[in-house]
Amino acid sequence: MRAILKIALGIIAAIGGFLDIGDLVFTTQAGALFRYDLLWAVVLGVVGIAVYAEMSGRVAAVSGRPVFDVIRMRMGFGMGLLALVASTIVNVLTLAAELGGIAIILELLFDAPYGMFVFAAAVALVVIVALLPFGGIERFFGYGGLLLFVVVATVFHQNPDWGEVGRGFIPSIDSSTLYLYFVVGVFAAALMPYEVHFYSSGAIEEGWTEENLKENRLNAIVGYGVGGILAVALVIVSGYLFHPLGVEPDNLGTVALPMQGAFGETGLLLALGGMLFCVGGAAIDSSFAASYNLAQFLGWEWGRYQGPRKAPRFTASWLVFLLLGIAIAESGINPVDITEYSVVLAVVALPLTYLPVLLIAGDRSFMDRYANGRIATFLGWLYFAVIVVLALAAIPLLLATNAGGG
Amino acid sequence: MTAPGRKRAWPTILALVLATLLLAVSGCGDLSNDELNRGVESLSALAAQGELVANGVARDATKTTYARAMARTLSEQAEHEAEKLADATLEEPETADQRHAAVAVAEEIAGLLSTLQTFPGDEHHAELVEKHLGEAGEKADAIVAQLSGDAP
Amino acid sequence: MRGEGEIYVVHRLLDEQICDAEGKRVGRVDDVELRGNPPRITALLVGEGLYPRRLPRRLARLARRISGPETWGKNALRIPWEEVDELTSTVKLRKKAEDLGLGLGDDPERWIVRRLPWN
Numbered sequence: 001m002r003a004i005l006k007i008a009l010g011i012i013a014a015i016g017g018f019l020d021i022g023d024l025v026f027t028t029q030a031g032a033l034f035r036y037d038l039l040w041a042v043v044l045g046v047v048g049i050a051v052y053a054e055m056s057g058r059v060a061a062v063s064g065r066p067v068f069d070v071i072r073m074r075m076g077f078g079m080g081l082l083a084l085v086a087s088t089i090v091n092v093l094t095l096a097a098e099l100g101g102i103a104i105i106l107e108l109l110f111d112a113p114y115g116m117f118v119f120a121a122a123v124a125l126v127v128i129v130a131l132l133p134f135g136g137i138e139r140f141f142g143y144g145g146l147l148l149f150v151v152v153a154t155v156f157h158q159n160p161d162w163g164e165v166g167r168g169f170i171p172s173i174d175s176s177t178l179y180l181y182f183v184v185g186v187f188a189a190a191l192m193p194y195e196v197h198f199y200s201s202g203a204i205e206e207g208w209t210e211e212n213l214k215e216n217r218l219n220a221i222v223g224y225g226v227g228g229i230l231a232v233a234l235v236i237v238s239g240y241l242f243h244p245l246g247v248e249p250d251n252l253g254t255v256a257l258p259m260q261g262a263f264g265e266t267g268l269l270l271a272l273g274g275m276l277f278c279v280g281g282a283a284i285d286s287s288f289a290a291s292y293n294l295a296q297f298l299g300w301e302w303g304r305y306q307g308p309r310k311a312p313r314f315t316a317s318w319l320v321f322l323l324l325g326i327a328i329a330e331s332g333i334n335p336v337d338i339t340e341y342s343v344v345l346a347v348v349a350l351p352l353t354y355l356p357v358l359l360i361a362g363d364r365s366f367m368d369r370y371a372n373g374r375i376a377t378f379l380g381w382l383y384f385a386v387i388v389v390l391a392l393a394a395i396p397l398l399l400a401t402n403a404g405g406g
Numbered sequence: 407m408t409a410p411g412r413k414r415a416w417p418t419i420l421a422l423v424l425a426t427l428l429l430a431v432s433g434c435g436d437l438s439n440d441e442l443n444r445g446v447e448s449l450s451a452l453a454a455q456g457e458l459v460a461n462g463v464a465r466d467a468t469k470t471t472y473a474r475a476m477a478r479t480l481s482e483q484a485e486h487e488a489e490k491l492a493d494a495t496l497e498e499p500e501t502a503d504q505r506h507a508a509v510a511v512a513e514e515i516a517g518l519l520s521t522l523q524t525f526p527g528d529e530h531h532a533e534l535v536e537k538h539l540g541e542a543g544e545k546a547d548a549i550v551a552q553l554s555g556d557a558p
Numbered sequence: 559m560r561g562e563g564e565i566y567v568v569h570r571l572l573d574e575q576i577c578d579a580e581g582k583r584v585g586r587v588d589d590v591e592l593r594g595n596p597p598r599i600t601a602l603l604v605g606e607g608l609y610p611r612r613l614p615r616r617l618a619r620l621a622r623r624i625s626g627p628e629t630w631g632k633n634a635l636r637i638p639w640e641e642v643d644e645l646t647s648t649v650k651l652r653k654k655a656e657d658l659g660l661g662l663g664d665d666p667e668r669w670i671v672r673r674l675p676w677n
Contacts, residue, residue, distance in 0.1 A: 077612035108472045245454040264467030299586035301664045309666045
């Protein structure tokens with residue numbers, strides 16, 4: 001029972017980080033455009049993030065080093081600073097998109113202007129963070145996100161052609177640039193780096209040591225496994241309903257339509273509720289990731305567990321990032337558009353933050369006997385190769401497809 | 407310290423890049439057959455999505471705030487598409503009829519969705535909107551078919 | 559320092575997190591002072607004033623303008639090597655932060671955060 005409760009960190013990092021506005025939009029669009037053909041890309045992304053998270057969690061537990069400590073140690077000040085700047089830009093853009101996403105979902109549920117909801121969302125986040133301890137924050141968003149299991153229920157209600165669905169898990173490379181763009185997008189939306197920055201710092205917030213390594217593995221597998229199941233379900237329900245009709249899901253509200261179709265108002269409310277917790281969790285993850293990274297790179301005191309008195313610069317930076325996010329979200333740019341760009345930028349910056357973690361995870365002088373074994377080494381380097389290929393292809397594909405607009 | 411020759415290369419490269427970008431961007435505003443096609447296809451997609459929303463209202467199986475917000479967003483998108491189609495200069499003048507028809511369909515879709523936005527709880531209105539959106543969608547599909555037939 | 563021997567300066571010492579005697583995080587090793595022949599570590603250097611040294615030339619000029627000149631005691635601090643207690647996954651110092659002039663950035667006295675309602 002204890003073990004089940006303990007994987008809350010994995011679940012929030014997974015659901016909150018994985019199923020953020022970027023993933024909700026990319027999976028729904030992937031299903032609408034290509035039916036079930038991109039399911040393999042979802043799975044590829046899920047395994048990738050699980051590998052990355054497990055490694056960073058292990059490094060944090062064994063050596064006490066979160067991601068940006070690793071980055072500064074392994075890459076030095078210059079390259080580390082580059083990684084910091086790139087990550088901060090991505091994290092702030094992501095935060096803005098998530099705040100906007102929360103506002104859109106609130107608009108769908110209640111009658112009030114978007115601008116007001118952005119501000120209300122930020123205030124709510126501050127209150128939640130101030131009142132709840134780290135573990136409580138995780139549980140609040142992680143378990144709330146589980147409402148999205150209504151999507152899984154919708155899959156079974158729709159009862160699609162399972163043969164066709166199964167074939168979607170076999171990689172097929174369509175030569176169209178739009179398909180390739182979505183391969184990158186779906187994968188990148190799954191492997192958003194802020195999830196891992198949050199996860200590894202969270203491991204230290206929770207005081208993990210070598211004794212927590214089994215828990216770390218469970219978090220990575222179960223947490224992202226659950227996230228993966230939900231993402232797969234989103235592709236299927238979208239593919240089933242939208243593809244034959246030619247619907248182009250450019251709005252966040254469209255994501256919930258299949259659930260409304262299957263279960264009426266109840267389905268709609270469960271879907272919107274689950275989305276709200278997921279996007280809210282992502283806002284927490286990305287805002288914390290931004291502050292964690294800055295403080296860790298510069299050597300400041302950091303951590304929610306320290307409180308504002310012991311870590312004032314960390315706390316202040318969190319508030320500054322939140323304000324930046326609010327400003328961008330209030331500027332009127334469509335959060336869905338912000339997301340398209342932040343996802344692509346994230347995958348381009350990903351090699352910078354992934355490689356140091358991979359190197360340290362395999363370095364015995366840091367990890368003692370907990371360094372990467374054969375499976376971790378193989379998967380770790382395999383995914384590095386995949387990440388580099390996608391990082392190089394991302395921007396050309398973004399330009400060629402006009403950000404998925406065709 | 408870079409050699410003087412090297413230093414002067416940057417402004418030239420920058421100018422070339424800007425020139426290329428300008429050339430690429432200058433294509434915007436001209437509506438090729440392909441883009442007209444895509445524009446009309448997106449109208450079909452909007453209509454289809456609107457039908458789903460209207461259907462939810464007609465069955466009393468949705469929340470009024472959701473239906474209203476969705477209808478508003480979709481209506482705005484249809485309106486925006488109408489403006490885009492109307493503003494652009496055609497690359498192939500013989501598609502003028504299709505473009506005219508497309509703008510009309512876009513306006514019709516926007517209007518229907520506007521009605522849904524105003525009456526997000528009215529089942530009877532929603533049934534009618536659903537039916538008419540279906541017809542508008544079919545009109546859009548017909549235009550697409552005509553354009554594909556016209557394409558060399 | 560406990561456990562004398564060989565230290566990989568770049569791999570394990572440079573850029574490492576520094577903690578004081580109470581375990582408070584007080585910055586990173588931004589540079590290392592080596593003296594003598596054969597070189598011996600004589601001090602750790604900490605502070606934003608040292609960042610421009612670590613950057614490639616073009617960025618260094620911009621960085622210098624932001625961080626200001628190296629002002630010892632203000633944006634550049636020197637921690638004599640004798641102050642280092644242990645080198646594990648952080649550089650652990652013998653004294654508390656205040657005694658060495660470190661960690662002033664996170665000094666709660668300097669921030670209004672202390673007066674916020676939930677403290």
